[in-house]
Amino acid sequence: MLQAKYGLLALLALGVGLARAQAGIDVAMVVFLRGGVSRVTAQGPQPMQSFVKLKHGDLLALQRDARLQVVYFEGGRQETWQGGGRLEVTKVESRAYGLPPPEAKVLPAVMVRQIARTPALDSQGRAGMMRLRSVPTAEDIARVESTYKRLRMEADRDDLNPELYLLSGLFEMRELDRVEQVLGDLQRARPGSQEVGLLVALYQKALKNAREAKGN
Template sequence: MKTESLRALGLLLLMVLMSSGVRAANVDVALVTALEGGVVRMAEPAPLPVQNFVKLKSGDVLALEKGARLQIVYFDGGRQETWAGAGRLEVAASESRATGLPAPQVRQLPAVLVKQIARTPALDVHGRGGVTRLRSIATPEAIARVEATYEKLRSEAAPDDLNPEFYRLSGLFEMRELDRVEQIIGEMQKERGRNPQAGLLVSLYKKALKDARAGAAASR
């Protein structure tokens, strides 16, 4: 009887550990914030093309083609990696493991920025829009804080660095400031029309706005 009880306890513990491992493997750990050239995620039955603004999970393996450039931001720790060239990457919890690639350019992003980048209404691995939780209507003070933080980030960033825009758009979108988000992406189209990454970010939020408004209309 005692042996059977121990065996049952061991089996239960194994099931709990396996379940925890599955949940951990399904957690998003990073976001692709810039992409040029060909990059695929190794999967069965065939590799899947990686797109801008796709969230990555621990254990994902990415193959970069010659001439590719890939920028990833990790949510745990705020490590931003920019990779260039042909080779493979394995996504881990807070940084990548590379095979056949030169060392990346690495930046450590501030926590306030990473928090909002993680809430970007990103695509899944198939290029479909993900679910984004919107807060209740924000106070004027909360909106002002987002704008003030954006101005600080923008003043410290290079002109072609879109991280401040990631922060601002994500923060305002999460607070249901949809008209303001629409205004900002309109300004981005005019001011950054020659920047392909900015154009992709604009397209992402156009789709997110459309989905958010459709969802709001359906719930009335």
């Protein structure tokens, strides 16, 4: 009886530990946002913006004017939600409360893997460092550029997912000057774009951190 009791307690502790570990993992990222969207927390609602990563168990509140696009890293599901209601983030898709069904599609795996490596802002608004690859070869860089061109041709004009792939790939390979060039091209091609402005600000912080780390 005593052994069974301890066994049950051990299983419960393991389950709690796994749940906490799962809750701390980034499972998705917001790639487009319009209108009022906030993350529901014990401290109150926290306004959301594009390129914020989401964790398993996050609860989002959407106002009636909201339009939200989320990409899940496992499985590559992209969801586009509109209207007011709530979303719970799970491992591979969102669970909706009071919202109509989303537009959904599956993105290419090569794109999603790289989008998942986009630098993330921490709670102080700083771009966190990502693990950089060893020194890339010319073939590695050419492969990323070639894949980007193909993804760009297949995507809608307003879709920034191909650029998210390219920037993340170049940054991971330490091609910092090329990252700056891509950011400049984006600003010239899409002046006034809210998403481009946020993406440029995110990578400018990441570039600053990377160069400071390189100099130390």
